[in-house]
Amino acid sequence: MDLPGPRWKKGKDGKDFAALAAANPMSTIVAELQAKLRDSEAVATLAVHTRDAILEVGKDQAKLLNCASFGRAVESAGAERQWFQLGPEEVFFLCHALKCVAVESENKARMGAPELWDLLASTSEQFPEMYRAYEHLRLKNWVVKSGLQYGAHFVAYRHHPALVHSEFAVIVVPEGKAFGTRCGRMQVWSELLCVLRASGSVAKTLLVLTISTKSSELGSLDCLEQMIVHERTITRWIPQQCREQQDKSCREVSSNEEQEHTSGGVVFSYWGVVLSFTVLSSLLVYKLKF
Amino acid sequence: MAAAAASARDRRRRSRAPAGGAAHAVGIDDGEEQHLNPFLDAAPSASSRVQFRNMASCARWVEETGAAEVVESRGNLWLTTGVTRAGKLYYNIEEIGFLAERGALILLNDKDETIGIDGIYEKLAGGNYGCSWDTFQAYKHLKSLGYIVGRFGVPWTMKHGGTCDTIAPQMNILETDQSLNRVDGVSNDITKLLKKMQIDGISPSFEVYLPNSKFKKSSPGSPCFLLCLLRGKPPSRVELEAVENNFRGIPLKYCHVDNGRVSFLSFDEVTLPSLP
Numbered sequence: 001m002d003l004p005g006p007r008w009k010k011g012k013d014g015k016d017f018a019a020l021a022a023a024n025p026m027s028t029i030v031a032e033l034q035a036k037l038r039d040s041e042a043v044a045t046l047a048v049h050t051r052d053a054i055l056e057v058g059k060d061q062a063k064l065l066n067c068a069s070f071g072r073a074v075e076s077a078g079a080e081r082q083w084f085q086l087g088p089e090e091v092f093f094l095c096h097a098l099k100c101v102a103v104e105s106e107n108k109a110r111m112g113a114p115e116l117w118d119l120l121a122s123t124s125e126q127f128p129e130m131y132r133a134y135e136h137l138r139l140k141n142w143v144v145k146s147g148l149q150y151g152a153h154f155v156a157y158r159h160h161p162a163l164v165h166s167e168f169a170v171i172v173v174p175e176g177k178a179f180g181t182r183c184g185r186m187q188v189w190s191e192l193l194c195v196l197r198a199s200g201s202v203a204k205t206l207l208v209l210t211i212s213t214k215s216s217e218l219g220s221l222d223c224l225e226q227m228i229v230h231e232r233t234i235t236r237w238i239p240q241q242c243r244e245q246q247d248k249s250c251r252e253v254s255s256n257e258e259q260e261h262t263s264g265g266v267v268f269s270y271w272g273v274v275l276s277f278t279v280l281s282s283l284l285v286y287k288l289k290f
Numbered sequence: 291m292a293a294a295a296a297s298a299r300d301r302r303r304r305s306r307a308p309a310g311g312a313a314h315a316v317g318i319d320d321g322e323e324q325h326l327n328p329f330l331d332a333a334p335s336a337s338s339r340v341q342f343r344n345m346a347s348c349a350r351w352v353e354e355t356g357a358a359e360v361v362e363s364r365g366n367l368w369l370t371t372g373v374t375r376a377g378k379l380y381y382n383i384e385e386i387g388f389l390a391e392r393g394a395l396i397l398l399n400d401k402d403e404t405i406g407i408d409g410i411y412e413k414l415a416g417g418n419y420g421c422s423w424d425t426f427q428a429y430k431h432l433k434s435l436g437y438i439v440g441r442f443g444v445p446w447t448m449k450h451g452g453t454c455d456t457i458a459p460q461m462n463i464l465e466t467d468q469s470l471n472r473v474d475g476v477s478n479d480i481t482k483l484l485k486k487m488q489i490d491g492i493s494p495s496f497e498v499y500l501p502n503s504k505f506k507k508s509s510p511g512s513p514c515f516l517l518c519l520l521r522g523k524p525p526s527r528v529e530l531e532a533v534e535n536n537f538r539g540i541p542l543k544y545c546h547v548d549n550g551r552v553s554f555l556s557f558d559e560v561t562l563p564s565l566p
Contacts, residue, residue: 020329024329045411045412045415046415047414047415047417047422047423047424048415048416048417048422048423049417049422049423049424049521050422050423050424050521050547052423052424052549052550054411054415054423056408063328066326066328067328067329071549072549072550074391074411074550075391076391076407081408083407083408083411085423085549085550086549087548087549106412106415106416106417107416146548146549146551148548148551148553149548149551149553160325160327160328160329161325162325162326162327162328162329163327163329271523271524271546271548274524274555275553278555
């Protein structure tokens with residue numbers, strides 16, 4: 001299937017950023033970032049209770065972290081050193097895939113990648129498949145950020161979010177006995193259609209990454225290479241709108257009919273579901289008011 | 291067709307009125323999210339935050355209480371920040387973090403050496419002083435918007451002009467020093483005991499008051515709502531009912547922090563009317 005093309009944002013001169021992005025390929029930026037962080041022996045500190053890590057860097061590395069869109073900068077008054085807040089997938093990627101950041105727990109104990117994997121997996125059941133999906137997209141040089149506010153696991157951008165709108169809302173679905181009872185996502189129609197609607201209302205295509213594995217358990221970092229990622233999009237086809245162009249797939253346009261069937265079968269056990277339902281119901285409220 | 295989608299989006303955007311501080315929660319279009327472009331050569335705008343440089347207050351960290359005693363107070367942030375005990379003003383770790391990030395506070399150790407922002411972040415990351423990193427994000431978010439935010443159950447002052455409605459009955463037995471720490475990550479024996487006595491569930495982290503230039507610590511009145519931080523899975527009905535039972539009459543709001551982005555939610559029990 002032909003994937004939708006990128007929607008580049010425009011600069012002050014009215015030209016879109018496609019050329020700027022082409023001149024700064026993400027692979028180059030990430031390679032530079034990797035080199036600079038290694039040279040400075042950067043160390044990230046894990047925060048307790050939450051799974052975020054904080055990383056202190058100098059100006060050059062801060063610029064590269066921003067360009068490669070890792071983490072969020074913590075605003076601080078006029079500091080020469082900058083602080084970044086990294087999510088669990090981001091810190092693990094920098095530590096294990098790029099091998100350019102060392103990680104310490106909050107009491108200054110150094111953690112190797114296997115230990116870090118165990119810790120992150122123990123505090124979040126879904127970490128193995130979430131990380132595998134994150135790694136899969138990042139290794140293809142897509143920019144991956146949290147998609148929680150859109151009701152998805154991730155959003156994927158073709159380049160930096162300041163230059164381009166994100167094309168995909170990504171849902172990660174594990175499959176197989178090894179994942180146990182976690183395969184609960186996207187198993188009821190109301191949820192699938194909810195996520196589809198939420199991603200459509202923000203002009204993103206829904207990308208479902210299914211993670212399968214041959215291993216029978218997922219205890220340690222070794223299982224990472226056994227996980228296979230399958231890519232599939234879910235798009236709505238509107239027969240009324242496509243009669244003139246037979247081969248072109250039409251994306252859904254938000255219509256005035258709101259289908260609000262939320263039956264009792266939906267399981268509110270994931271934040272993405274809760275947030276996407278709140279997005280949708282807020283949309284309905286605004287439509288009724290104005 | 292793309293044009294139709296674009297104009298529908300524009301119509302929605304124009305007609306949308308952000309509801310209070312909830313603009314983020316309904317941050318629908320990707321275009322709403324402001325991303326700084328790091329590829330341009332613009333100088334970083336960190337200086338916009340440095341408003342208080344010349345008016346920085348100064349506080350000394352006291353390890354035993356897990357808070358800082360204010361040594362020199364400048365400006366009037368203290369009117370809505372920090373607690374007073376025996377005539378002295380104390381800032382807890384999230385208050386210190388918030389003020390230090392804005393250049394409004396310099397933190398010293400017991401040797402009067404400056405503890406930099408890295409030391410402050412370390413204390414937050416460690417979670418040993420009653421507030422962890424994600425709780426700090428929620429605190430910061432509300433404070434930046436002008437809300438008055440205090441740790442739940444920690445009196446602003448021990449002198450009361452009026453009644454302090456929010457202290458749950460159990461808290462009265464606590465001594466003044468120990469009452470400084472109670473957000474989460476419990477740090478003293480008495481509150482550990484109290485926690486065991488309560489149901490292991492959701493508990494409020496902060497009392498939140500609307501922005502108020504006439505706020506008085508001696509009679510703060512009832513908070514606008516209590517804020518509970520949620521981690522892990524969304525709350526179940528049973529957990530929600532348990533926390534609501536503990537705090538009858540005071541509105542509860544919940545927040546979830548995802549890599550620095552804070553979502554505020556209400557889970558309100560309702561009774562739909564029967565219709566004719």
